[in-house]
Amino acid sequence: MESERRWGISKKTLVGIIVFTLLMSVFMCLSGSFLFDRVIQRVYNERGYVVANIIIEHIDHDKIAEYSKSWEADDYYYEMVDYLKYIQACSDAAYIYIGVPYEDHTIKYIYDSGSTIGFVDPIAAPFDEIWKSYTKGVRPKSYLVRHSQYGFLTSSCLPIRDSNGNVVALLFVDTNMGIIYSTLGQFIINMSVIALLLMSIYCVITWKTLRKYIINPLIFIRDNLNHFAEYTSVEDNLLEEVKSNDELMDLAVSVSNMERDIVAYINNIQDITAERERIGAELNVATRIQADMLPRQFPPFPDRHEFDIFASMTPAKEVGGDFYDFFLIDDNHIGLVMADVAGKGVPAALFMVIAKTLIKNRTLMGGELSPSKIFADVNNQLCEGNDSDMFVTVWFAIIDVSTGKGVAANAGHEHPAVRRGNGDFEYVIYKHSSALAVMPGLTYAEHEFELNLGDSIFVYTDGVTEATDVFDNMYGMDRLIAALNEEPTATPEKLIDNVKTSIDKFALKAAQFDDITMLGFTYNGSEKKEMGND
Known part of the structure; x- marks a missing residue:
């Protein structure tokens, strides 16, 4: 296709531009270069520089430097204004002004006949020449001819130096270019007729x-x-x-x-x-x-007054593997479970269902109420066919609500927090056993404890302590224990609500990527327990 292509769009456009440019360049250069070079450069600009040099000799340069910093007028300023207005009237200059240029192509006036000190205006003249004059302290090499909102002007520009030799501002003397119209009037009329004819022909051909x-x-x-x-x-x-x-x-x-x-x-x-x-x-x-x-009906056992229990799970963005559970094993024993399956998504949720079911079913089968033995049996069952190498951390306690005595086992889960009587919550830190489903045949440790009237237990998943704010800072164990101890003797429901509020204030609406699961248990005692104490 390239070999068959004779004229591309780039060639067509280029030829048209070249022809137009050549025609216009020949006529404009031959007809206008002499007048522009002689009239504009020599007459108008040189006269402006004569006026500018007179002004430079008569104004106080250090006062100009002061005005360029304070932008406030004083008595000398008004004397200078009268002088510059006098010079402007005598020289027939269009405008005389002093200003400081800035890199954003604006100029801030120290003096301008049409504005107040500090007025900012865009620079219409070639900025590079003006900026070079200000930064290098040299007179512009080219003539600053331009059309602007103030008319068709040419500027004579000289730097103003303070007594230390630093350029502090620029002095501009603008000369009106109106006279050029009378000088070039006949030339423009003649050239316009020719240019109009040629441009009309060219435009018709180009348009078609x-x-x-x-x-x-x-x-x-x-x-x-x-x-x-x-x-x-x-x-x-x-x-x-x-x-x-x-x-x-x-x-x-x-x-x-x-x-x-x-x-x-x-x-x-x-x-x-x-x-x-x-x-x-x-x-x-x-x-x-x-x-x-998960059990969500509270109170779950309205007829049982030996304890108060509450739990909640706030799911993260996607389905996860956190779960809690509590169930009566018999009339005197209750089981408390807090667990976290490693991973996210549907696999973790399915593994959670299996783990929760196995723990509860194994406990309710009867026999010795030993969390460690229950863990051992459940661990072996979870390891069967666990090709995905998933595992679950679990805290499991069995409490005799008639006596307050309990047995707990911790399979790699978070440290529980316990409050004794009217005291504060404290972490119960001890060596944990391995998580469930890591490998078959593991044994698990358990420890005994006893709850007295008013004692409380608070368990949770790592979604609580690892909650993050918008800066990726973690909530941590210290903030958790502080939130619990705001009202340590509150009901389990209130305790959990206080922790949620604390997390929300910390997170600052940051999205959480792990479930926030908590369970609170308060032992109220039983008649049997109280009689024993008596």
């Missing part, structure tokens, strides 16, 4: 050429894209009608291919979105099922 070879194909491609934007599922071959044999045809082919790819991509995205929505719905169902498996 561009309309045929560039504009019409671009409009066609644009309309096709608009149609595609409205009906993205519709493919067509209309762009194949572009036969300009240049870059426009390549563009049309590329756009056509892009449309085809976008349609395929959108269809793929729709399929992926539908699948993601289906998976999301299933995960929501899994989350609800997981939550429904």
Whole structure:
């Protein structure tokens, strides 16, 4: 295709620009260069520099330096204003002003006849020349001729130095370029007639050429894209009608291919979105099922007054493996469970269901109420077919509510917090056993304890202590124990609410990526216990 292509769009545009530039350059250079070089450069600018040098000799440069810092007028300032206005009137200068330029292409006036000290205005003249004059302390090499909101002007610019030789401001003398119109009037009229004729012919030819070879194909491609934007599922071959044999045809082919790819991509995205929505719905169902498996009716045993119990789980973004459980083993014994399955997602949730069921069922089977032996049996069962190498940390206690005596085992779980009587909560720190499902045949340690009237136990998962704020700082054990001891004798429900409030204040609405699970237990004692104490 490259060998068959005779004229590309770049060549067509380049030739047109070259022809136009050559024609305009010849006429403009031959007709205007002499007048511009002589009249503008010598007459207007040099006269401005004469006036500028007179002003430089008569004003106090150190006062100018002071004004450039304080931007406040004093008596000398008003004397200088009168002097500059007098010079402006005598010299027929259009404007005389003193200012400090800034790198953002603005100038802050120390003096300007049309504004107050400190007024900021955009720089219309060539900025590089002005900035060089200010930073280097040199007179601009080129003439600062420009059209601006103040008219057609040329500026004479000189740096103002303080007594230390530092440039503190620039002095500008603007000369009105209106006289050039009378000088060049006849020339402009003659040149305009010729230029108008040539430009008219050129514009007609250029318009027809561009309309045929560039504009019409671009409009066609644009309309096709608009149609595609409205009906993205519709493919067509209309762009194949572009036969300009240049870059426009390549563009049309590329756009056509892009449309085809976008349609395929959108269809793929729709399929992926539908699948993601289906998976999301299933995960929501899994989350609800997981939550429904946990006891959430409080008080769970309204007829039992020997203890008060409350628990909660605040799920993270995705379904996880945290769980708690409590159940009456017989009339005198209650089992308390707090556990955390390693990992996230559906696998962790399924493993959680299995672990929770095995622990409860094994406990209710009867026999010796020993958490360590129950752990050993459950561990062996969890290890069977555990190809995913999942494991679960568990704190499990069995408490005789008639006496307050209990036995607990900790399989790699967090340290529980205990409050004795009316005291504060403290962590019970001791060596833990291995987590469940790590390997079969493990044995687990257990320890005995006794609860007295008013004693409380608080257990939790690592989602509590590892909650993070927006700066990725962790909540930690110290903050947890402080939250518990805000109201150490509060009910389990209030204790958990205090911890939740503390976490929320700490996290500052940061998203949490682990479940926050807590259980509180307060021993109220029993008649048998009280009679024994008596």
